[in-house]
Amino acid sequence: MLTINKITFSSLVKREIFRFSKVAIQTIFAPLISTGLYLIIFSYSFQNREVTEYGIPYINFIVPGLILMSLIQNSFANTSSSLIGAKYNGIIIDFLLAPFSYIELSLGFMIGGIIRGMLVGSVTYLISIFFYGGSIAHPFLAVVFALLVSAVFSLFGIIAGLWSEKFDHVSIFSNFFITPLTFLSGVFYSVKGLPGIWGKLSLFNPVFYMVDAVRYAFVGQSDISPTFSALIISAFAVALLFLVTYLFKIGYKIKS
Amino acid sequence: MQTAIKFENVNKSYGKLQALAEINLNIKQGEFFGLLGPNGAGKSTLIGILGGLVNKDSGQITVLDKDIIANYRETKKSLGIVPQEITFDPYFTVRETLAIQSGYFGIKDNSDKIDELLQALSLEDKADIGPRQLSGGMKRRLLIAKALVHDPEIIVLDEPTAGVDVELRNSLWEYVLQLNEQGKTIILTTHYLEEAEALCDRIAILDQGRVVKVDSKENLINSIDKKVVQIKFATQTSQLESRLADFDFKIAAAGKEIEIETAKADLNKLLKIVNKFEAEVVDINIESAKLEDVFIKLTNLGGADN
Numbered sequence: 001m002l003t004i005n006k007i008t009f010s011s012l013v014k015r016e017i018f019r020f021s022k023v024a025i026q027t028i029f030a031p032l033i034s035t036g037l038y039l040i041i042f043s044y045s046f047q048n049r050e051v052t053e054y055g056i057p058y059i060n061f062i063v064p065g066l067i068l069m070s071l072i073q074n075s076f077a078n079t080s081s082s083l084i085g086a087k088y089n090g091i092i093i094d095f096l097l098a099p100f101s102y103i104e105l106s107l108g109f110m111i112g113g114i115i116r117g118m119l120v121g122s123v124t125y126l127i128s129i130f131f132y133g134g135s136i137a138h139p140f141l142a143v144v145f146a147l148l149v150s151a152v153f154s155l156f157g158i159i160a161g162l163w164s165e166k167f168d169h170v171s172i173f174s175n176f177f178i179t180p181l182t183f184l185s186g187v188f189y190s191v192k193g194l195p196g197i198w199g200k201l202s203l204f205n206p207v208f209y210m211v212d213a214v215r216y217a218f219v220g221q222s223d224i225s226p227t228f229s230a231l232i233i234s235a236f237a238v239a240l241l242f243l244v245t246y247l248f249k250i251g252y253k254i255k256s
Numbered sequence: 257m258q259t260a261i262k263f264e265n266v267n268k269s270y271g272k273l274q275a276l277a278e279i280n281l282n283i284k285q286g287e288f289f290g291l292l293g294p295n296g297a298g299k300s301t302l303i304g305i306l307g308g309l310v311n312k313d314s315g316q317i318t319v320l321d322k323d324i325i326a327n328y329r330e331t332k333k334s335l336g337i338v339p340q341e342i343t344f345d346p347y348f349t350v351r352e353t354l355a356i357q358s359g360y361f362g363i364k365d366n367s368d369k370i371d372e373l374l375q376a377l378s379l380e381d382k383a384d385i386g387p388r389q390l391s392g393g394m395k396r397r398l399l400i401a402k403a404l405v406h407d408p409e410i411i412v413l414d415e416p417t418a419g420v421d422v423e424l425r426n427s428l429w430e431y432v433l434q435l436n437e438q439g440k441t442i443i444l445t446t447h448y449l450e451e452a453e454a455l456c457d458r459i460a461i462l463d464q465g466r467v468v469k470v471d472s473k474e475n476l477i478n479s480i481d482k483k484v485v486q487i488k489f490a491t492q493t494s495q496l497e498s499r500l501a502d503f504d505f506k507i508a509a510a511g512k513e514i515e516i517e518t519a520k521a522d523l524n525k526l527l528k529i530v531n532k533f534e535a536e537v538v539d540i541n542i543e544s545a546k547l548e549d550v551f552i553k554l555t556n557l558g559g560a561d562n
Contacts (some may be wrong), residue, residue, distance in 0.1 A: 003329070011359025015345070018356075022347045090343030097307050097339075098360035099332040256270070256310050 009104045012095075016112025019085075020078055027078065028120060035070045035124045039063075043131045053190040054221050063128045064142075064218035065187030065211050068149060070124045072207070075117030075150040076157040076178060079109050080170045083161025092254050102248040106158065106241055113154025114147060121146055137220035145217050148233045149210045153178075155240035162253050181207045191223050209233055259321065260285040260410050260441040261306070266315035268301055268465075275301045277465045279315070283443060283458075285409075288436050290452040290473075291445040292547075293462030294555050299445040300340060302462070303414050307337045320409065333361060336408030340415045342395045344387035350374070350398055351383040354405050361406035373401040376431055393424045400428070410441040417448060429455060453477075453547040463555040473547065480545035480553060481519045485526060488513045490536035499529050 020027040039059075046058040054061060086092040095105060128134070136142050160173040185207035191199050202208045213229035216222035222229070259282055266279040276298045283289045291299050304310035306317060308328060317324045319331035348356060351370060358366035374380045377397040382390060387398060400416065413432070417425045433455065436442050446452055452459060453473065460470040469476065492511045503526065504517040518526050530537075 005329075005362050007359055007362045007364050011356055014359065015347075015356055019345075019347050089346065090341055091345050093307075093309055093339060093341075093343065094345065094357070094360065096309050097332065097335075097337055098357075099329040099362065100360065101329065251311060255308070256304070 003101050004104055004107070005099075005101075008098070008100060009108055012100070012104065012108030013111050013115075016078070016082060016109060017115055019082055020112070020116050027074070027116060028123075031070055031074055031077075031120050032123055032127065035066055036127055038066050039128055039131050042066075051190055053192045053223075054219065056219055056221075057132070059132045060219060061190070061215070062188060063125075063132050064215040065185075067121050067124045067128065068146075068211055068214045069182055069187055071117045071121035071146055071150050072153045072178065072182060072210075073174075074120040075113040075153040076160070076174070078116040079113040079154045079157030080161040080164070080173065081167075082109060082112065083158060084164050084167055084170055087161070087165075087254065088167070096251070096254065102245045105248045106155070106244040109158050110151060110154040110241070110244075113157055114150040117150035117154065118146060121150070136218050138217045141226070142214065142217035145210070145213045145230070145233070148230070148237055149214065151237045152206075152210070152233060152240060155237065155244050158244045159240070159247065162247055165253075181205055184208075185211045186223065187211055206232065206236055258285045259283070260287065260319070261443070262316075262318045263302070264316045264318075266302070266305065266317060267313045268298075268305065268310065269313055274465050276305075276312075279465075279467055281460055281467060281470065283441065285320075285441050286436070286439055288433075288442045288455055288457045289444070290456030290459040291443060291462065292447070292449070292452055292459055292551060293445075295447075296464075297462040297555070298465040299462055300414060301465075303337065303412055303443075303445065306412065307335060307339075308332065333406060334409045335412060336403040336406065336410065337412045338400050338403040338414060338416055340418070342392075342399055344395070344398070346386065346388060349384050349386055350379055350390070353387060353398065354401055357402050358405045363406060366405060369405060369407065370401075373404055377401050378427070393420050396420055397424075397428070404435075408440075410443065411435060412443045414445050415447070416444070417446065417451065425451075449546070449548045449551055459547070461551060461554050468554045469550075476550045477545050477547060480549045481521075482545040482549060483518050483520060483523060484543040485516045485518065485523075486513065486539075486541040486543070487516075487530060487537060488539040490538055493533075493535065496530070496533045496535075499533070500526075 042062055043059045049058040050056065051058055051061040086095070160170050164170045184202065185205050186202060191202045191208060194202065209229040209232040212222045212224055213226050213233060216226040261281070261283040263279045263281040266276055268276040279302060291302070293299050301310055305312045306324065308324070319334050322331050324331045344353060345356070351374070354370045354373065355366065358370070374383055377400060379394060379397055379401065382394060387395060390398060396416065403411065411432070417428065420428065432442060444452065444456060456473055458470065458472050459476055461468050488509070489512050493507065493514050494511060496514065497505070497507070500516065503522070506515045507513070508515065516526060
């Protein structure tokens, strides 16, 4: 169950990359437009505003959050649509008939999602350089955190894709989980500045730790300890990896 | 001969519906084995379990003596399953489809085998177009090529000629027979009984999730005691009809042709009656039972409720 054959595994990753590159307009360029618009609007509307908790310009504060948002959305979109698509057009049986181990399936789809997430995230960063200069306090940490977050949402996307019976079902995940959790995670504001209970509630939002960790990597400051955030994110990634591998093993909604 | 696939007490239910009940089957290496049964008999479920598309409830299946659950990586490499439904990854051309499929089975550079398959299945000139641009018959051939990229020992064809024209069907069977001669085990499910009769060495008949009979094709056909005697006369047969009260018969060609169904033991009796009848015989044709007769007798297609 836990063996990995290099060729089998890399073929799946290759297939995943091929899939999103063939529809690059909707998978790569479309997401860049929305993030580009966020950057333009926020940098224009809040050009003289400073985030008091951090003592930095607002645009520097939200760039890590915006990059993270596109990372999350695209990692999730890639695996969820790949799986629901495979179920919809029936080619899911290719993965069942072939000698894939369950961990190969989990990691293969996950890495496909990570690659698309990192690709869109990186281009978002490149665009953001025009808006805030492009400084990153801890570049290595930024990459590590981005990879971890991307892994978490790629895995979450696999679960959504397996669970969904129609394309519409995937949007339930986006609309009811990802969007609210992301918007309430402190992408646009510092949780430190939230009154009373609201700041505490944010601690139950896993995306908060992700935004906070990535922001630490970018600006060198954060609401809570980045080590703690890193632990939380890693724990999520590992738990989801186990869950996804288990779902492939039992053939959740793909085997009758 | 060694066993290619062994099904032992395999059970599968969907809710209350028992799709497979205590399936026991031994398929030998090198055999051309037929799996026949009416719709809903459980053929596709059985193949689904073999390929890992369906979870069985209980029982054991081994492929070349390896358990399909414990050793799934090995057993999947020994199996080439051509599914009934035509589905393709829309992102790849014909050649890319076969290359990525080879990769799934752990084969890095498989272009020689891919060329061989493209040629054998007359797809060379379609190698660089997408599967959506292929005709139905070509899609079916690509599906077969896909199942063969890893050169499996056992080839399973689930209704491979549904919707395929006659010419293509023949060339397809020629190729599959060729593979069988090379020593590959072939398992075929089909509802074209002529096809099974022409190709299979041994046949299992499934009905309502049970194996009702497994035997060689010859034994199965011989198990039906039936001869159909067609006689063409120069003149009307109306006088003969009254003497054939003990037989089932049909009249055709404006009363000049008669078709009589009889058990072998009654052949002599029949011929004597015909002999006494003095009209001139133009032609006689005697047919033995067909696989279809066996099929109808053994499955619920022949039951009183049909």
